[in-house]
Amino acid sequence: xxxxxxxxxxxxxxxxxxxxxxxxxxxxxxxxxxxxxxxxxxxxxxxxxxxxxxxxxxxxxxxxxxxxxxxxxxxxxxxxxxxxxxxxxxxxxxxxxxxxxxxxxxxxxxxxxxxxxxxxxxxxxxxxxxxxxxxxxxxxxxxxxxxxxxxxxxxxxxxxxxxxxxxxxxxxxxxxxxxxxxxxxxxxxxxxxxxxxxxxxxxxxxxxxxxxxxxxxxxxxxxxxxxxxxxxxxxxxxxxxxxxxxxxxxxxxxxxxxxxxxxxx
Amino acid sequence: xxxxxxxxxxxxxxxxxxxxxxxxxxxxxxxxxxxxxxxxxxxxxxxxxxxxxxxxxxxxxxxxxxxxxxxxxxxxxxxxxxxxxxxxxxxxxxxxxxxxxxxxxxxxxxxxxxxxxxxxxxxxxxxxxxxxxxxxxxxxxxxxxxxxxxxxxxxxxxxxxxxxxxxxxxxxxxxxxxxxxxxxxxxxxxxxxxxxxxxxxxxxxxxxxxxxxxxxxxxxxxxxxxxxxxxxxxxxxxxxxxxxxxxxxxxxxxxxxxxxxxxxxxxxxxxxxxxxxxxxxxxxxxxxx
Numbered sequence: 039x040x041x042x043x044x045x046x047x048x049x050x051x052x053x054x055x056x057x058x059x060x061x062x063x064x065x066x067x068x069x070x071x072x073x074x075x076x077x078x079x080x081x082x083x084x085x086x087x088x089x090x091x092x093x094x095x096x097x098x099x100x101x102x103x104x105x106x107x108x109x110x111x112x113x114x115x116x117x118x119x120x121x122x123x124x125x126x127x128x129x130x131x132x133x134x135x136x137x138x139x140x141x142x143x144x145x146x147x148x149x150x151x152x153x154x155x156x157x158x159x160x161x162x163x164x165x166x167x168x169x170x171x172x173x174x175x176x177x178x179x180x181x182x183x184x185x186x187x188x189x190x191x192x193x194x195x196x197x198x199x200x201x202x203x204x205x206x207x208x209x210x211x212x213x214x215x216x217x218x219x220x221x222x223x224x225x226x227x228x229x230x231x232x233x234x235x236x237x238x239x240x241x242x243x244x245x246x247x248x249x250x251x252x253x254x255x256x257x258x259x260x261x262x263x264x265x266x267x268x269x270x271x272x273x274x275x276x277x278x279x280x281x282x283x284x285x286x287x288x289x290x291x292x293x294x295x296x297x298x299x300x301x302x303x
Numbered sequence: 304x305x306x307x308x309x310x311x312x313x314x315x316x317x318x319x320x321x322x323x324x325x326x327x328x329x330x331x332x333x334x335x336x337x338x339x340x341x342x343x344x345x346x347x348x349x350x351x352x353x354x355x356x357x358x359x360x361x362x363x364x365x366x367x368x369x370x371x372x373x374x375x376x377x378x379x380x381x382x383x384x385x386x387x388x389x390x391x392x393x394x395x396x397x398x399x400x401x402x403x404x405x406x407x408x409x410x411x412x413x414x415x416x417x418x419x420x421x422x423x424x425x426x427x428x429x430x431x432x433x434x435x436x437x438x439x440x441x442x443x444x445x446x447x448x449x450x451x452x453x454x455x456x457x458x459x460x461x462x463x464x465x466x467x468x469x470x471x472x473x474x475x476x477x478x479x480x481x482x483x484x485x486x487x488x489x490x491x492x493x494x495x496x497x498x499x500x501x502x503x504x505x506x507x508x509x510x511x512x513x514x515x516x517x518x519x520x521x522x523x524x525x526x527x528x529x530x531x532x533x534x535x536x537x538x539x540x541x542x543x544x545x546x547x548x549x550x551x552x553x554x555x556x557x558x559x560x561x562x563x564x565x566x567x568x569x570x571x572x573x574x575x576x577x578x579x580x581x582x583x584x585x586x587x588x589x590x591x592x
Contacts, residue, residue, distance in 0.1 A: 086362070086366060089366055089369075089370065090362070090365060090366050090369060090400070092400055093362075093365070093400045096358075096362070096398075096400070097362050097366075100356075100358040100359045100361075100362045101359060101362065103356075104356040104358070104359035107355070107356060108356070219354075220354065223354035223355040224351045224354060227347075227350055227351040230347075230350070231347055231351070255355065256355040259355050261355075261356065261358065262357065262358050262395070265358050266397045268397075
């Protein structure tokens with residue numbers, strides 16, 4: 039990775055690649071299929087709520103926020119996995135790298151482009167959820183806070199997808215990114231399930247150490263709090279943003295390092 | 304020709320699948336109900352499987368539980384009912400409606416112990432919520448007729464929402480039915496004082512209820528004291544007192560109590576039974592109990 043200052047990294051070239059990635063991704067059929075499914079489910083949440091008399095708002099909020107979280111993650115995985123690999127496979131990367139664009143900037147541009155796609159996707163789904171909530175007279179502006187936290191998770195997931203895409207084929211990338219997502223959402227069960235069953239202090243320490251080594255994406259979610267109108271604990275947002283930025287930074291540096299060393303011939 | 308053959312083959316296959324489906328469904332329907340019962344994994348596993356969206360899974364189990372409550376035989380349903388609501392409230396401990404529906408279904412099956420378990424769980428997970436305690440208390444009071452339990456739940460509801468007269472009313476009734484007359488009297492006195500001079504319908508309603516219950520409690524407290532004195536008299540002297548006044552003369556009572564209208568209580572020296580000529584059951588102006 040060449041030595042540059044952080045603002046220098048975000049040059050016009052990076053934005054040009056990001057814009058191009060955005061245009062490319064929104065032409066993808068996968069993107070629209072996933073978005074259509076998500077929108078259908080969001081609208082269907084009204085029917086589910088109607089089935090459970092008296093619980094309609096909670097039902098729409100739970101189904102809506104979960105749909106947004108699941109489908110945004112799927113979009114990040116399926117659109118993100120081919121971002122770098124396909125450029126290499128189709129050899130279109132040579133056109134870019136033949137210009138004065140570093141590989142690090144290329145990775146950064148691809149990452150920001152996909153984030154832009156996910157942001158638009160998220161905004162569309164939040165708009166539909168808001169409309170359904172208005173319809174059931176249960177709108178709360180806190181879904182914007184929940185969506186922001188989902189976006190933090192997407193920032194991490196996209197960085198993971200870009201990392202794997204820069205070192206492996208789309209199938210392997212998809213499997214590894216999906217595995218990261220599953221581990222990220224189940225690691226919190228490790229201490230929850232195992233600690234009550236283990237008595238040895240050493241084993242307990244090992245379990246806790248393992249938990250802290252694994253990513254915990256549930257830490258970023260506030261969906262359950264929003265559904266029950268429970269306030270978020272003070273200090274959550276700055277810590278969540280810092281956690282996300284550090285993880286993203288770590289993954290992007292790793293992506294850039296591995297991509298810099300990769301033989302593209 | 305090939306295309307026609309392919310279509311015919313498809314139709315034949317579809318028809319075979321349809322007939323097998325029907326056959327298998329008939330076989331399943333022939334099993335006793337306990338073999339057709341549903342299966343919901345332990346909440347610990349569902350928490351992991353939900354991948355951070357526990358509320359969604361709780362909602363889906365709730366919807367399923369509400370829609371299909373009547374589908375299974377009572378024996379299977381009752382055995383599994385608590386588990387269903389236990390799992391979904393493990394996934395979403397603040398799911399208020401799940402507790403309310405759980406109470407309703409468990410009460411229909413008269414599964415009181417399970418209802419109390421679910422209520423205790425809900426009250427512990429929702430420390431601000433008084434309606435859960437109120438709801439559980441009404442099931443314990445009106446249906447299970449477990450007045451100790453009812454008093455406990457109404458007391459929790461009262462502690463969480465002291466200004467709610469309906470809770471004070473039920474708490475006073477639960478105390479009365481479990482025999483704690485002094486505690487009940489204290490609540491009715493409080494209700495009467497609270498609505499003193501209030502000429503609204505609600506004010507007159509509660510004032511009247513308080514007056515009638517205070518009237519009844521006056522009698523109950525007196526009868527309890529008289530019956531206790533008669534029992535002690537008989538234990539120490541081997542016979543019932545000839546008259547109630549003998550209880551005062553022999554030092555078992557300081558004074559002879561009278562009913563709220565000042566009339567003496569009725570006494571049968573042959574059986575030692577003390578009673579009042581004015582029972583509680585008269586209807587008030589609004590017909591309330």
